[in-house]
Amino acid sequence: MHLDFFFQYLVAGVTYGTIYAIVAIGFNIIYNATGIINFAQGEFVMLGGMTAVTLSRFLPLPVAILGAVAVTTVIGAVIEITFIRWLHRPSVLRMIIITIGISILIRETALHVWGESVRALPYFTGSSVTSIHLGGVYISPQVLWVIGVSALAVAGLSAFFNYTLLGRQVRACSANRDAARLCGISVSNMVTLSFMLSAAIGALAGCVVCPITYIQYDSGTPLAIKGFTVAILGGLGNSVAAVAAGMILGVLESFSIWFLPAAYKEAISISLLLIILFVRPSGIFGSAEAARLKEF
Amino acid sequence: MTLLSVRDVSKRFGGLQAVGGVSFDVARGSIKALIGPNGAGKTTLFNLISGVLPPDSGRILFDGTAVQGLQPFEIAALGMARTFQHIRLFPKMTVLENVMVGRHVHSRAGFLAGMLNLPFTWSEERRIRDRSFEILELLGIADSAQAEATSLAYGQQRVVELGRALACEPQLLLLDEPVAGLNMRETIDMGKRIAKVRDRGITVLLVEHDMSLVMNISDEVVVLCYGEKIAEDRPLAIQRNREVIRVYLGEVQ
Amino acid sequence: MKARILPVAAFAVFIVVIQLVTHLTDSTYHLTQLTMTAYYSLLIVGLCMLIGYAGQISLGHAGFFAIGGYLTAFLTTRDLSQQKGNFFVSMLSKSGVLVARPDLYGGDLLNVHPWLACAVAVIAAVVIAYLVGGPVLKLKGHYLAMATLGFGIIIYRIALGTGFLGAADGISDVPGFPLLSGLEITGKSSMRIPNYYLAWGLVILGMVLLLNLIHSRVGRALSSIHGAEDAADAVGIPTARYKLNVFVLSAVFAALAGVLLTHYNGGIGPSEASVMKSVRYVAIVAAGGMANLWGALSMSLVLNYLSLRGYFGTFDDAVFGAILILIMLFAPEGLLRRHLFGDLKRIFSGSSEEEAP
Numbered sequence: 001m002h003l004d005f006f007f008q009y010l011v012a013g014v015t016y017g018t019i020y021a022i023v024a025i026g027f028n029i030i031y032n033a034t035g036i037i038n039f040a041q042g043e044f045v046m047l048g049g050m051t052a053v054t055l056s057r058f059l060p061l062p063v064a065i066l067g068a069v070a071v072t073t074v075i076g077a078v079i080e081i082t083f084i085r086w087l088h089r090p091s092v093l094r095m096i097i098i099t100i101g102i103s104i105l106i107r108e109t110a111l112h113v114w115g116e117s118v119r120a121l122p123y124f125t126g127s128s129v130t131s132i133h134l135g136g137v138y139i140s141p142q143v144l145w146v147i148g149v150s151a152l153a154v155a156g157l158s159a160f161f162n163y164t165l166l167g168r169q170v171r172a173c174s175a176n177r178d179a180a181r182l183c184g185i186s187v188s189n190m191v192t193l194s195f196m197l198s199a200a201i202g203a204l205a206g207c208v209v210c211p212i213t214y215i216q217y218d219s220g221t222p223l224a225i226k227g228f229t230v231a232i233l234g235g236l237g238n239s240v241a242a243v244a245a246g247m248i249l250g251v252l253e254s255f256s257i258w259f260l261p262a263a264y265k266e267a268i269s270i271s272l273l274l275i276i277l278f279v280r281p282s283g284i285f286g287s288a289e290a291a292r293l294k295e296f
Numbered sequence: 297m298t299l300l301s302v303r304d305v306s307k308r309f310g311g312l313q314a315v316g317g318v319s320f321d322v323a324r325g326s327i328k329a330l331i332g333p334n335g336a337g338k339t340t341l342f343n344l345i346s347g348v349l350p351p352d353s354g355r356i357l358f359d360g361t362a363v364q365g366l367q368p369f370e371i372a373a374l375g376m377a378r379t380f381q382h383i384r385l386f387p388k389m390t391v392l393e394n395v396m397v398g399r400h401v402h403s404r405a406g407f408l409a410g411m412l413n414l415p416f417t418w419s420e421e422r423r424i425r426d427r428s429f430e431i432l433e434l435l436g437i438a439d440s441a442q443a444e445a446t447s448l449a450y451g452q453q454r455v456v457e458l459g460r461a462l463a464c465e466p467q468l469l470l471l472d473e474p475v476a477g478l479n480m481r482e483t484i485d486m487g488k489r490i491a492k493v494r495d496r497g498i499t500v501l502l503v504e505h506d507m508s509l510v511m512n513i514s515d516e517v518v519v520l521c522y523g524e525k526i527a528e529d530r531p532l533a534i535q536r537n538r539e540v541i542r543v544y545l546g547e548v549q
Numbered sequence: 550m551k552a553r554i555l556p557v558a559a560f561a562v563f564i565v566v567i568q569l570v571t572h573l574t575d576s577t578y579h580l581t582q583l584t585m586t587a588y589y590s591l592l593i594v595g596l597c598m599l600i601g602y603a604g605q606i607s608l609g610h611a612g613f614f615a616i617g618g619y620l621t622a623f624l625t626t627r628d629l630s631q632q633k634g635n636f637f638v639s640m641l642s643k644s645g646v647l648v649a650r651p652d653l654y655g656g657d658l659l660n661v662h663p664w665l666a667c668a669v670a671v672i673a674a675v676v677i678a679y680l681v682g683g684p685v686l687k688l689k690g691h692y693l694a695m696a697t698l699g700f701g702i703i704i705y706r707i708a709l710g711t712g713f714l715g716a717a718d719g720i721s722d723v724p725g726f727p728l729l730s731g732l733e734i735t736g737k738s739s740m741r742i743p744n745y746y747l748a749w750g751l752v753i754l755g756m757v758l759l760l761n762l763i764h765s766r767v768g769r770a771l772s773s774i775h776g777a778e779d780a781a782d783a784v785g786i787p788t789a790r791y792k793l794n795v796f797v798l799s800a801v802f803a804a805l806a807g808v809l810l811t812h813y814n815g816g817i818g819p820s821e822a823s824v825m826k827s828v829r830y831v832a833i834v835a836a837g838g839m840a841n842l843w844g845a846l847s848m849s850l851v852l853n854y855l856s857l858r859g860y861f862g863t864f865d866d867a868v869f870g871a872i873l874i875l876i877m878l879f880a881p882e883g884l885l886r887r888h889l890f891g892d893l894k895r896i897f898s899g900s901s902e903e904e905a906p
Contacts, residue, residue, distance in 0.1 A: 037691045092690040093606055098877045104870025228695060263710030270699040277696050278684040372785035386776035397773045401785035403766055407794055410765030411758040464784055
């Protein structure tokens with residue numbers, strides 16, 4: 001295989017991997033705060049992209065993106081307050097089914113609002129044919145936007161959780177809810193906040209990637225599954241590992257075209273998911289003991 | 297005659313040595329008690345013996361057969377039954393049904409026989425039901441047979457759990473804190489029941505904190521502390537054992 | 550036992566009544582959707598057994614339906630007449646399991662007989678269920694849900710992406726499923742009424758088998774596994790084996806439903822394997838009361854029929870999504886609680902015999 005092909009595949013893999021990692025981080029934020037796996041995570045990405053496209057019709061691009069992120073964040077909060085907040089110690093099964101139902105509702109609403117058409121934001125800089133020459137490889141500037149924005153988002157979140165009072169309060173909730181409550185932290189508000197953060201970075205990822213990948217009403221579900229795969233691969237709740245795991249999946253998927261017909265590309269991530277679940281559900285970096293202890 | 301032989305069994309959880317090289321025997325037809333301060337490893341030892349956890353090292357011989365590493369249901373089929381520290385009755389099933397489940401190893405109707413409602417299952421079901429009812433009568437709770445098991449008073453639930461274990465017709469009965477949460481009278485009643493069980497030829501190994509029960513009904517007592525056996529003797533001798541006293545009450549100046 | 554026969558008989562009467570009503574109101578065409586509903590209900594009651602009694606969720610059951618349907622469709626439409634010289638094919642031909650029939654253009658097709666195809670499809674489903682179920686059922690909670698979801702998606706992707714399975718178009722021109730003396734499972738309007746009774750007869754048979762199982766020693770064991778798995782282990786119940794057996798049983802129901810519905814419809818497409826279908830089936834079981842066979846059957850009857858008639862329009866998927874959420878939020882035990890039915894039964898039959906739940 002030509003070296004340039006190799007690098008093109010690699011770049012594609014890294015681009016998609018970044019998005020998968022972002023979705024996984026979204027999963028982790030909510031999981032850490034609540035023990036819930038939010039099956040609707042992928043829909044936040046879809047909502048971000050679609051809303052931004054609609055807003056960009058009459059607003060300048062940066063404002064449209066901010067608006068889309070804001071709207072999706074609000075939706076995230078609304079979902080939590082409407083469906084999750086008032087549940088009292090729900091069982092795992094119940095939560096799974098509820099979040100699946102939520103993802104279906106969001107998807108169907110998107111179908112009725114935007115139809116089946118495929119949308120995309122314009123490239124942030126340049127166009128679909130612009131490319132930057134970097135060390136022998138031609139990369140679209142949008143790829144740099146994806147990686148750059150995602151890195152900033154992850155850094156921002158990291159700073160938030162480690163250095164702000166609010167962030168530490170959220171972490172306290174994930175470590176021990178009751179103890180956090182006793183310290184005067186409003187656990188339910190922290191949960192809402194975690195949903196909002198998840199929605200926000202999901203939406204941001206959606207905006208930044210849709211010029212390349214396009215987006216439509218049902219783009220959310222496959223993303224959710226891949227994001228979940230990545231989250232598990234890295235160890236549920238471990239966001240640093242999620243980044244690495246995202247790269248692994250993205251690159252694996254990208255190079256799979258080598259030996260599998262394109263139609264089966266989806267099967268790669270599913271198969272990986274099943275293998276991890278069967279062999280080592282705690283993920284590469286997780287600890288088996290800790291996984292068992294974390295209260296579902 | 298030794299029914300259960302625990303030989304040099306160890307179990308470690310990460311940095312904690314929950315059970316370290318514990319050995320003891322349980323003679324057939326006797327009542328043996330396992331005591332020790334909290335965190336001594338008693339329930340872990342129970343879990344090792346009943347197959348819930350595999351030991352890191354050591355052997356466990358039940359009636360001559362090595363059972364370490366076997367699945368809990370395999371060990372149960374060999375004749376070992378247990379109760380749990382926190383009552384584990386089957387919710388949404390009646391008292392009678394809970395005990396009937398205990399008859400599982402002594403019946404054989406499988407999936408196909410069940411679906412096709414084969415004739416041999418009719419008499420088998422009747423036998424299961426009758427036998428279970430007998431056990432309830434033996435334990436004095438036959439009146440609650442049709443009540444939902446988890447609706448009963450705490451003390452009664454403990455008796456139901458005992459009944460379920462007895463339905464297995466075990467050779468060895470493992471009782472994990474059988475009187476935890478019971479008042480004095482209930483404790484005495486349970487003690488009488490356990491003695492009655494032993495009189496029917498069933499060997500008993502129990503974990504308990506309630507010293508009155510332990511001293512009253514046990515033939516021998518094993519004392520654990522921080523996962524190690526520090527004493528094994530008759531009840532009276534244990535009461536006078538210096539090490540045991542020190543472990544429970546602290547140093548005497 | 551008498552208390553068990555009563556609702557089955559009542560249901561059978563109900564089925565007959567519906568058919569008579571359509572006959573009298575000259576609306577026999579309804580029977581077509583009702584027959585399809587029957588086959589979906591077969592899958593549903595099997596799934597109810599898995600979710601409600603064995604306590605295992607499956608978000609990929611449409612996968613087993615598709616395995617059954619696609620295998621039978623493929624075998625009964627794949628023309629083997631060009632391979633008569635092939636050893637394997639001639640063996641099959643000599644043992645009389647191949648069937649010759651004319652194709653659309655007057656030529657001659659040589660296909661596998663539907664009975665053999667059905668056997669192959671169901672056996673394949675059993676094998677796959679055992680292979681997949683073993684590792685999958687060791688998982689809990691989210692992981693189990695995701696694994697079953699993943700399984701369903703893999704089947705969907707295979708159906709959608711494989712050329713000889715028809716890719717996006719699926720397989721059509723599937724012949725009817727012949728039974729004895731001229732009876733056939735087929736969508737032809739001349740056989741509408743017999744097919745209706747065949748389908749619902751099968752559902753009733755399935756219900757009887759499952760009800761028997763629930764009231765048997767194994768049924769009790771399953772309830773106990775669901776209630777307190779460690780305690781069930783401790784009394785000698787092989788929990789892992791039983792869970793796997795129920796998983797395989799529910800897969801058989803689903804695959805059989807897939808086989809027969811495919812012959813009835815004359816074809817199958819990849820949408821039958823989709824995630825939305827699997828979710829729909831779980832929604833119906835949840836609405837009926839997770840551990841309530843009659844509840845699941847009633848809900849299946851109503852919801853599948855309405856959906857097939859198009860009452861939900863473009864909101865089809867949304868409706869089931871909404872049902873899922875509403876049920877799980879407000880009535881996680883389902884709308885038709887187990888004891889509710891038991892209580893009603895007791896009132897109407899006037900007996901003092903207490904129904905075992």
